[in-house]
Amino acid sequence: MNSFVGKAIYKTARGLAWLIFPRIRVEGLDNMPGEPCIVVGNHSQMYGPIFGEIDFPGPRRIWCASEMMNMKEVSAYAFADFWDGKPKSVRWLYKILSHLIPPISVGVFTNALTIPVYRDARIVSTFRETMNRLSEGDNIIIYPEHAQPHNAILCDFQAQFIDVAYFYRRQTGKELCFVPMYIAPKLKRAYLGKPVRFDGGAPIALERERIKACLMDEITAMARALPEHRVVPYVNVSKKKYPSSRD
Numbered sequence: 001m002n003s004f005v006g007k008a009i010y011k012t013a014r015g016l017a018w019l020i021f022p023r024i025r026v027e028g029l030d031n032m033p034g035e036p037c038i039v040v041g042n043h044s045q046m047y048g049p050i051f052g053e054i055d056f057p058g059p060r061r062i063w064c065a066s067e068m069m070n071m072k073e074v075s076a077y078a079f080a081d082f083w084d085g086k087p088k089s090v091r092w093l094y095k096i097l098s099h100l101i102p103p104i105s106v107g108v109f110t111n112a113l114t115i116p117v118y119r120d121a122r123i124v125s126t127f128r129e130t131m132n133r134l135s136e137g138d139n140i141i142i143y144p145e146h147a148q149p150h151n152a153i154l155c156d157f158q159a160q161f162i163d164v165a166y167f168y169r170r171q172t173g174k175e176l177c178f179v180p181m182y183i184a185p186k187l188k189r190a191y192l193g194k195p196v197r198f199d200g201g202a203p204i205a206l207e208r209e210r211i212k213a214c215l216m217d218e219i220t221a222m223a224r225a226l227p228e229h230r231v232v233p234y235v236n237v238s239k240k241k242y243p244s245s246r247d
Helices: 003-020 047-054 074-083 088-100 102-109 123-135 160-172 204-225
Strands: 025-027 038-041 060-065 114-117 139-142 145-149 155-157 177-184 189-192
Touching (some): 003 047, 003 102, 038 204, 047 177, 074 088, 155 204, 160 204, 177 204
Parallel strands (some): 025 189, 038 139, 060 139
Antiparallel strands (some): 145 155
16 A cells, blocks of 8 residues: 555544544553553453554554454454454445455554554564564553453453563563553543563463453453443444443
């Protein structure tokens, strides 16, 4: 795609998102560790990435599925990830939509504050760019949910992103913090919890499970401590099926 066209698509999409989506204010910034870190949040459908791009303060980069940046891969990925759960009566409409969005998707996500995340051997480049951005002072925002139920607040987290801390320690000698974040679009707020620091002396397999569990538990606790509200789930379901934070 021509870079001028791509930038124009991005700027147009960003402007529309600014107008259409609510501004989300961040609470708990005092929990940020004062050094580059990885902020881990609930995806909240489109709200999470849009919030990360527009409203999250300070220098940052957002992990984004590489398929959303590849003209040949967008359609299949978008339909399977966003719309596969739609009722059969309207799935045909979303199938058509999935074939219309590639130019928009590629224009937006290749010009946004993103790091492409690959699902093959190229994941090495994802980790490398992530470590470079951390070294330059950027925070990294990751939404690691996948379509495996956990509770009313979250789907289960994929844990491989935690390996970034292992490689970062080998490269810099520093141990990264992971900061849990709960995005509540219905409250127009995002809440940051207490950070969890990577322990370089522990086996990486145990650290994956420990950090993953700590992050998911803290995000769930933050959500349930708030006034009752509708949770915007990872899976794209009817708004009538959005769970309550007290479920």
